[in-house]
Amino acid sequence: MKSPVLWRIVILAGLVILLEVLCVAGVIDKLTMQPPHRILTDLFAMLATGALNKAIAKTLGNALIAFIIAMVVGVTSAIVIHRLRRVRDTLEPLFATYYAIPVFAFYPMLIVLLGLGDAPQIFIGAMLGVVAVIVNTLNGLDRVPGVLLKTARINQMSPVDTALRVTLPCASPYILTGAKLAVAYSLIGIIGAEFIMSSGGMGYEISFAYNNFDNATMYPLILLILLVSISINMMIARWEKVLMARRGLR
Amino acid sequence: MNVTQTAQTLLSNQVSLRKVDKVFSPPGKPADAVHALGPIDLELHHGEFFAVVGPSGCGKSTLLELIAGLSTATSGEVAFEGKPIEGRIPDGVGVVFQEDASFPWLTVSDNIAFGLRRMKLPPGEKARRIEKALAMMGLVPFANSYPAQLSGGMRQRVCIARTLVTEPRLILLDEPFGALDQQTRLLMGDEVLNLWRKTGATVFLITHALDEAAMLADRIGVMSARPGRLIDIVETGWSRDRDSRIVQEEQFGAITARLWRSLRQESMKAIGKIEAAT
Amino acid sequence: MNPQTGQLLRNTLTLIVVVLVAWQALYWVVGDVALRSPLQTLAFAAKFTSTPQFAAHLAETSKAFGLALLLAVVIGLSIGFTLGASRFLSDVFEPMLVALYSIPKITLYPILLLAFGLGMSSKVAFGTIHGVIPIALFTITAVRNVKRVYIKTGHVMGLTPLDMIARIIVPAALPEIFAGLRIGFSLTLIGTLLGEMFASQRGLGFLLMSAIGLHNVDLIMTLTLLLTVFAGTASVVLLALNQRLYARS
Numbered sequence: 001m002k003s004p005v006l007w008r009i010v011i012l013a014g015l016v017i018l019l020e021v022l023c024v025a026g027v028i029d030k031l032t033m034q035p036p037h038r039i040l041t042d043l044f045a046m047l048a049t050g051a052l053n054k055a056i057a058k059t060l061g062n063a064l065i066a067f068i069i070a071m072v073v074g075v076t077s078a079i080v081i082h083r084l085r086r087v088r089d090t091l092e093p094l095f096a097t098y099y100a101i102p103v104f105a106f107y108p109m110l111i112v113l114l115g116l117g118d119a120p121q122i123f124i125g126a127m128l129g130v131v132a133v134i135v136n137t138l139n140g141l142d143r144v145p146g147v148l149l150k151t152a153r154i155n156q157m158s159p160v161d162t163a164l165r166v167t168l169p170c171a172s173p174y175i176l177t178g179a180k181l182a183v184a185y186s187l188i189g190i191i192g193a194e195f196i197m198s199s200g201g202m203g204y205e206i207s208f209a210y211n212n213f214d215n216a217t218m219y220p221l222i223l224l225i226l227l228v229s230i231s232i233n234m235m236i237a238r239w240e241k242v243l244m245a246r247r248g249l250r
Numbered sequence: 251m252n253v254t255q256t257a258q259t260l261l262s263n264q265v266s267l268r269k270v271d272k273v274f275s276p277p278g279k280p281a282d283a284v285h286a287l288g289p290i291d292l293e294l295h296h297g298e299f300f301a302v303v304g305p306s307g308c309g310k311s312t313l314l315e316l317i318a319g320l321s322t323a324t325s326g327e328v329a330f331e332g333k334p335i336e337g338r339i340p341d342g343v344g345v346v347f348q349e350d351a352s353f354p355w356l357t358v359s360d361n362i363a364f365g366l367r368r369m370k371l372p373p374g375e376k377a378r379r380i381e382k383a384l385a386m387m388g389l390v391p392f393a394n395s396y397p398a399q400l401s402g403g404m405r406q407r408v409c410i411a412r413t414l415v416t417e418p419r420l421i422l423l424d425e426p427f428g429a430l431d432q433q434t435r436l437l438m439g440d441e442v443l444n445l446w447r448k449t450g451a452t453v454f455l456i457t458h459a460l461d462e463a464a465m466l467a468d469r470i471g472v473m474s475a476r477p478g479r480l481i482d483i484v485e486t487g488w489s490r491d492r493d494s495r496i497v498q499e500e501q502f503g504a505i506t507a508r509l510w511r512s513l514r515q516e517s518m519k520a521i522g523k524i525e526a527a528t
Numbered sequence: 529m530n531p532q533t534g535q536l537l538r539n540t541l542t543l544i545v546v547v548l549v550a551w552q553a554l555y556w557v558v559g560d561v562a563l564r565s566p567l568q569t570l571a572f573a574a575k576f577t578s579t580p581q582f583a584a585h586l587a588e589t590s591k592a593f594g595l596a597l598l599l600a601v602v603i604g605l606s607i608g609f610t611l612g613a614s615r616f617l618s619d620v621f622e623p624m625l626v627a628l629y630s631i632p633k634i635t636l637y638p639i640l641l642l643a644f645g646l647g648m649s650s651k652v653a654f655g656t657i658h659g660v661i662p663i664a665l666f667t668i669t670a671v672r673n674v675k676r677v678y679i680k681t682g683h684v685m686g687l688t689p690l691d692m693i694a695r696i697i698v699p700a701a702l703p704e705i706f707a708g709l710r711i712g713f714s715l716t717l718i719g720t721l722l723g724e725m726f727a728s729q730r731g732l733g734f735l736l737m738s739a740i741g742l743h744n745v746d747l748i749m750t751l752t753l754l755l756t757v758f759a760g761t762a763s764v765v766l767l768a769l770n771q772r773l774y775a776r777s
Contacts, residue, residue, distance in 0.1 A: 004619035011620070032642045093540040093760065096767045100714035100759030102721050102733070105752040108740050112562035147349040153320060154345045156368055165364075169355045180630055187632040195634070195726060196740060203635075210638040218638055225635045233630040247354040248398030 034215050043220035052205055052221070059190055059202040060228065062118050066125025066186035071179060073126070074133025079163055081134065082141045098131045104192055111197070121198065125189030129182035136181070140174025141167060173247075176240040183232050187225065264420060264452050265294040265317055270326035271477075272312050285477040287312050289326065292471065292480060294420075294454060299446055301455040301463035303509060304473030305517040310456045313478065314424050317454065318345050330420065344413030348425040352397040352408045359384065359393040365412040383411040386445065403434045407441075414445065421446075423455045427462070435459070436494045439466055443493060460513070464505040465497055472512045475519035482512040532775060533768045540764050564749045573750040589731040592648060593720045596655025600716045601709065604660045608667020608705070609693070618668055625668075629661045633719070637726045651723030651731070658719025659712040666708020670701035703773040710766040717759055 016036050022028045023035035034042070046052055081088045103124060110120035144167050152162040168175070194203025202221050209218035271288035287309035294300050304310050315321045316328050319339040330340045344365075352361050362380050371379070384390045387407040397405050406426060413421060423442070427435040439462060446453050457463050463470045464486065472482040486505055488496060496502050548566050555565045564572070576582055607625075611618040637654060644650035674697055682696045698705075724733020732751055739747035 004616065007620045008624065012624075033639070089535070089539045090542045090546065093536065093543050093764050093767065096710070097714070097756070097760040097763040099711075100717045100763060101756050102718060102725075102736065102752065104722075104725070105736055105740070105748055105755075108743060108745075108748060109558070109562040113558065145349065145351075147347045147351045148353065150320060150345070150347065151351045154318065154339055154343070155365065156339050156341075165367075166353070169353070172355065184630045184632050188634050191632060192634045192722070195637075196737070206635065206638060210641070222635050222639065226631050229631050230627050233627065237626070243355070246396045246398060 031213065031215070034219050038216075039219040039223055042216050043223055046217070046220050052202075052217070055201050055205045056224070058118070058200055059187075059194065062122050062201070063125060063183075063186045063190045066122045066189060067129060067179075067182055069122070069126040070129030070133050070182045070186060074130045074178065074182070075137050075168070075175060077130075078134045078137035078141060079167070082138055088138070095131060095135050103128055103189070104196060107193055107196055121190050121193040121201075124193045125186040128189040129185035132181035132185060133175070133178040136174050136178030137171060140171025143174070144170045173240055173243045173249075176236055176243070180233050180236050180240075183236070184229060187229055191225065263293045264296045264331055265292075265454070266327075266329050267292045267316070268327045268329075270316065270323045270328055272309065272316065272321070273324040287316075287476075287478045288323075290478070290480055294452055297450055297452055298468045299443075299453045299455070299466060300469050300471065301457060301467035302471045302473060303457060303460055303463045303513065304478060305475050305513065305519070306458065308473045308475055308516070309478030310458075310473060311424055313473075314345075314422050314454065314456050317420075318343060318422050320345075342419040343422065344416055344418035344420070345422045345424065346406070346409050346413055346426045348428045350397070350402065350405050350409070350429075352405045352412075354397050357394050357396055358389055358400070358408050361397065361408050362389075362411045362415055365415045369416065379415045379417075383415045386414065386448070387411040387441070403430050403438065406430065406438070410442075410445070414449070417449070418451055420452045420454065421449075423453065425456055425458065428458070435462065436465075436497075440494045442466065447490060460506050460509045461497065461502075464502055464509065465492075465494060470505075470509060472509060473516075475516045481516070482508075484508055484512075532771050536764065536768050536771065540760075560745075562745060564745060569746075569749045569753055572746045573753060576747070576750050577754070585730060585732050585735050588648075589720065589724065589733065592651045592724065592731060593655060593717060595648075596652045596720050597659065597713065597716045599652065599656040600659030600663055600712055603656070604663025604708070604712060605667055605705075607660070607664040608708070609671060609697075611664070612668040612671025612701075615672075618672065622665070622668060625661055625665055629665065633657055634722060634726075637723070640723075641727045646727060646729065648728075650727045651720055651733070654723030654727060655716045655720030658722075659716030662715060663708045663712035666711070667701070667705050670704035670708070671697055673704070674700045703770065703776075706766075706770050706773055710763070710770055713766060714759065714763060717762075721755065 019028075019033075020035050020037060023030075023033055081091065106127075107120060107124060110123050114120045114123060148166055148170060149162070152166045157165065190201070191203035191206075194201040195207050198204045202225060206218055206221050209215070209221070267290050269289045269291060271290075272286045273283050274286055275283035290313065302310055302313065312321070316323055317330070317335070319330075319335045322336060328335045330343065333340070352358075353364065356364065359380055362383050363376065366376055366379065384393055387410060389404070389407060389411060392400060392404065397408060400408070406429075410426070427438050430438065442453070442455075443466060445451075455463070455466060467486060468488065470484040470486065471480045472484065473479065474481045484505060487501070551566050555563045607621075611621055633654075636657070637650075640650045640653050644653055678696050678700055679692070682692050687695065721733040721736070724731040725737040728734045732755065736748065736751045736755075738744075739751065
């Protein structure tokens with residue numbers, strides 16, 4: 001048996017079974033964690049009753065908006081920054097530092113500026129994701145061969161047309177890498193903000209459940225977030241793989 | 251020269267360069283300026299096959315970029331069909347580069363269609379032209395393949411086909427076969443001759459291979475080491491329906507020998523064997 | 529100082545000036561409700577950093593961050609070298625690491641709290657899980673990309689496996705491993721701080737969280753400034769070292 005995929009499935013299944021056994025045998029007590037099968041049945045029950053559907057829709061919807069903003073703003077600014085060498089050099093230290101800065105510290109200020117609604121949360125999510133998109137898009141733009149840009153000029157393409165039809169398609173595998181990170185960061189931003197200060201959403205429900213020892217709500221919600229982020233990630237990764245294979249890379 | 255003659259030279263000259271110089275000066279450092287090219291005077295006649303040979307670094311590619319409108323001359327005038335180019339890409343010019351310029355995210359036929367995107371053609375005409383270009387370059391079986399699935403020679407055909415669909419009146423080739431092996435190059439040479447006959451376009455070829463120039467061109471310009479100037483123009487006198495078999499003819503050897511005679515000194519300058527002053 | 533480092537330093541200074549100007553401008557727009565000016569923040573920071581209260585929280589955070597970073601580096605490098613050396617193992621485990629890298633780890637904090645309790649160990653764990661994966665992933669790629677011919681040369685010279693790692697693989701893979709460490713450093717720091725915010729009652733993260741809760745703008749601004757200055761200084765130094773390593777290879 002030499003297939004890595006099969007091994008991966010076996011290992012994952014083994015881990016889940018181990019967790020199940022440990023929970024059922026009482027090595028991990030009920031207050032700490034529910035056995036995996038309970039989490040799954042709780043999740044189905046939760047989705048079926050629809051009690052938390054509003055919270056789920058709010059969080060995922062906001063994360064989606066934050067993701068779209070991060071992508072649009074990120075890719076556009078990367079194209080602009082790429083043309084301005086000085087600006088880019090100046091921003092390099094910021095990019096290197098950015099993900100060590102506790103962005104959530106700006107949340108109170110954003111609430112004052114944008115009100116108590118969804119806007120400050122979306123802002124945090126987009127703010128976290130946008131730099132990953134910029135950095136990866138720049139990386140992709142650096143790798144566009146000069147001869148393709150010359151070809152665009154020979155075809156008398158406008159700068160916008162060149163970006164849309166030559167530069168961005170060429171850089172697309174790298175932009176997708178940024179997109180994968182932006183998915184995670186927009187979720188982190190939204191959920192983190194909901195943990196800190198919010199009156200709804202999955203993050204709020206998770207911390208509410210945690211404070212009330214309500215594992216039957218907390219674990220299914222956490223599982224749902226993990227499932228959503230991993231499946232979106234795998235979808236983008238598959239797309240990325242198709243693009244790379246088409247170009248004879250990897 | 252009387253008036254009619256002048257008019258005729260104007261008509262038959264598709265490209266004309268007058269006292270063209272190109273100086274590269276790094277911004278803020280005029281002392282580091284490099285005189286890359288010129289002064290150059292050159293006329294390309296309608297429908298001729300003109301090749302340029304020269305030592306490496308002599309500015310051959312710079313010359314091509316000036317004609318393509320990809321860069322602007324520091325002084326002098328470059329005109330295409332009587333109109334000055336001045337750094338604008340003129341209509342009716344196609345370029346094939348040495349590096350692979352096929353778009354890896356488009357299929358072969360989409361790559362070819364890309365050449366047509368700014369032309370307003372009825373869909374039927376577009377499809378017809380793409381079919382024709384595919385057939386001409388022997389790419390029909392690969393129409394739906396991606397460039398990564400093809401060999402280097404086949405990818406270069408895609409780039410040539412993408413230029414051909416626009417039906418250019420002037421085709422600029424910048425060492426298009428430089429990255430290919432010798433045998434493939436000879437065969438590609440035959441195909442270029444074929445295209446040149448069928449399309450009636452003017453072809454301007456940059457190459458470092460003397461035999462390639464001798465086999466393909468009607469006239470061959472020999473360039474000096476930097477700053478590149480034209481030091482000789484050789485007329486080959488081949489008939490229009492030649493092919494790669496002319497390499498066995500005596501005249502072929504004579505042309506190649508003459509090219510080398512003009513170039514040897516310059517090439518030695520280029521690799522630093524003798525000072526430019528001697 | 530090599531020219532590259534000099535350039536990085538100039539760029540950093542430019543960036544600092546730009547940020548200060550933007551900050552002051554934002555302050556004029558927003559006003560005292562939610563923001564302090566750079567000068568006010570500096571004044572408050574100078575006062576605040578000399579209090580024993582700050583020293584205690586700083587010590588707590590330093591300890592947590594140091595431990596988390598140590599764990600992340602040791603575990604990350606071990607995973608990286610093990611998986612990097614074996615095509616099969618990396619084929620099996622690398623996609624799992626990539627998937628772990630992509631999940632929003634912030635959602636895991638209640639589980640860590642339940643497993644480790646409120647305090648040092650859960651925030652160290654939070655810091656470690658943030659930092660360990662990028663270190664492992666970068667090391668895997670770095671080790672895998674060591675040129676075959678170097679390894680062959682080592683074999684021909686009869687190096688022991690340990691010598692092979694110490695004298696060939698590590699030096700050859702160093703620039704890229706270092707890039708992983710650089711990112712691991714940043715993420716461990718933010719992980720530790722997030723851990724303190726949500727799963728602790730001591731440390732600068734906790735202080736920041738309570739300042740947010742009490743809407744203490746002075747304290748929020750000061751802590752953010754201090755943390756950003758620390759993270760920024762460290763990142764720029766690490767970036768400069770990294771550029772030097774890349775320039776050499």
